[in-house]
Amino acid sequence: MNEQIRLTHIQIVTLISTSYMPLMFWYYPRIAVEHSLYDAQWSVLGVLLASFLMAFLHGLINERFPDVHAVDVHTMVLGKWLGKFTASIFIPAYMGFVATSIYLYSLLIKFSFPNTPRAVIIGALCLVAFRGVWTGIASLASVASIIYPLTWIGVIISFGMALMQGDRFWITTHVADWMKMLDGVYALLPIYLGFTITLVLNPYHFNKKGVRLWSPVISMLTANFLIGLGFLGVIIDIGWHPNLHITFPLQYILELIRLQNGIIERMGIMIILLSTAFITLYVSIHFWGISDAIAKILNMKESRYKPISIVSALIIYVTAILFDNSEQAFHIVKVFLTPISWALLIGSPLLLLSVAFIRKLRVTLPEQNSKKQSPQGE
Amino acid sequence: MEVKKWVSLLFISFLSLPITGCWDYNKINERAPIIGIAADPVKGDDNKISFTFQVQRFTPSGGGKGGGGGGGTEAQLPTNYVNFHVVSTDLHTALASAQTLSIKKFYLGDFNLLLINRHLKAPQVAKVVLEFIRDTSSDRLAYLFCADKSALDILSLTGTHESPSDAIHDQLDAKAMQKAYFTRTKVWEFWRDIHRIGIEPKVGIIKVKGSTFDVAGMEAFSSYQPKYKLNRWDSVFFHLLNDHLHEMAFQIPDRGKNFEVHHIHTTSHIKVLHQKGKTILYDHIIVNGVLSNDEIDNQTNLSNRELSRYEQVMGKYLKNQSEKVLKKLQQQKLDIFGFGQYEVIQHPERLEDIQKNWPDTFSSALPLIKMDVHIHHTGTLM
CATH class of the missing domain: 3.30.300.210 (Nutrient germinant receptor protein C, domain 3)
Structure with a gap:
């Protein structure tokens, strides 16, 4: 029974952290420059602030409805049918953005393996991720607690080195055009698509005051450090306008890091390896999250998520291989996923919290339960 | 339990089938690493560029046949490298043409030096640099230099203890080398400065000096056009x-x-x-x-x-x-x-x-x- 599975604080934070970023991580500096030009850094700063608001909103929902699954929160707050309807809106959106993330990552891998068919790269990734789903959330959490810190350290070292090799540390000191800056903030939010997994993980939290509220915020703090550093690395090394000509600016600067006489001269490849593990886990978590949510919506037993995951993995795989080219994927992110990300990441939690506040809805755990709960493995 | 084991084994076996090595595996002895490229103008034809590809030989000289198809020639030099000359409109067509002279596959991943003649026109420089930078397999950390006269002459030098491309690259990378008399520009830095606002690119100049080379001075560019030469003290x-x-x-x-x-x-x-x-x-x-x-x-x-x-x-x-x-x-x-x-x-x-x-x-x-x-x-x- 899932009620008995409790994940440690670190596992929750790393699981949440592994559930967003890959969609846009490799090219968000280009999007920032495309929309805001020399105000790009303010756009990035703006979206970092928006992300803290988003994390706080998700934390507040989890804190107000402890141990309640995301789908159940929707039905409790919005009523059975409207709640299920709004929860089910997440499913196609999530399938779409996971498929887009996988496709964009396959493009990145194609730089290293140009002769390998894209369908095979995507197939291998989906297959491993699908196998991960069947091991269950506890195993995924254990893997996340290893993969995320390693990737985090690797990215810090790599982009720190990229930053050090910049010729001049010149950055803008004031906002030139507020509208362009806000346009940049709007366009950058999809980088956090996937964050809703925080609500799905709610029943797996160890019941301790504040854990539910601060886990997403801590996750956001660590992720935003990477986003800020990556952006600075790109801007200091490449500059603003050259970004507009590069598909994946972050991958581009990784290629420029070479340690002379080191055991591994091309440090960048290490990050590509780590990020392959990261995205596999990311896809696995979302296969699990989507399947788990579908099982909840259809009132099925929680263990039924396994067969559902076969269907969801297949749909995502087929969607990912249907993309024709990178422009098409970027267009989908811009036209569909950007407004969806604002609706799902900021709009939906704001609506749930507002209605819950007006209707004075809250779940209180029995004191006994709270005391008896212990983290997994204890 | 037994069934689970067999399913796992089947799964692992299946996973090994699509591993990417099946498509991208290249034997190292079937590769011909291009370590240097020289680009010179062709007299009376601004649409064409004379390319020289310097390829590392893993076994010292001997074999190989002169001449060949595709309008190219293979220059025999008593060293551990070989030069292929091809006249073509662009880099990749030239590479394809040169590939008719070699049974080993050319690749640009271990590339050291891109030499462009300072008398090339802007569109020609743009073509060479852009094609190189857009090639995902190329090493963008290679150095870009201007040849004062013929770029081919520099890649044909015989007085260096290793191939001219390697010798120049090693000298540029050496810590003890006094770098004030020229400028070291990597291909990606040149491309970046083309696209940055408020800065023009600059590139070091290499000259032939007897049977070896001299790195001194620099060329200031206006976008892709070599425009103004600065001497070593400048x-x-x-x-x-x-x-x-x-x-x-x-x-x-x-x-x-x-x-x-x-x-x-x-x-x-x-x-x-x-x-x-x-x-x-x-x-x-x-x-x-x-x-x-x-x-x-x-x-x-x-x-x-x-x-x-x-x-x-x-x-x-x-x-x-x-x-x-x-x-x-x-x-x-x-x-x-x-x-x-x-x-x-x-x-x-x-x-x-x-x-x-x-x-x-x-x-x-x-x-x-x-x-x-x-x-x-x-x-x-x-």
């Missing part, structure tokens, strides 16, 4: 103005005599100021050095007043020389320093104006160089 003062000098030595003329300063280390900070409607190119340079020989050959100890006078004389000399280089580049409207880049970052709201008019603004701006010189003196004792 390059020194460019670095003094633009970034830094390291372990440099100068002989400073003073009232018909000279004194020498060595172990010179400098740093510079450039910015653009606006005063009374005028644009000022401001550069603050800090110079630290050790007096190696004074005007009377270290026979008596220098007083503090005399040392301070030396500092002033040296400051004035360096300032004059640097100003000359800055003015030369201003006359050419070539801001290879990045003053314009500073200006656009400080005033992003003026982007369009800077993008359009910066060469003219740079040309008419007033230079203001502040030189802080500190000379250390150890006295007459050794």
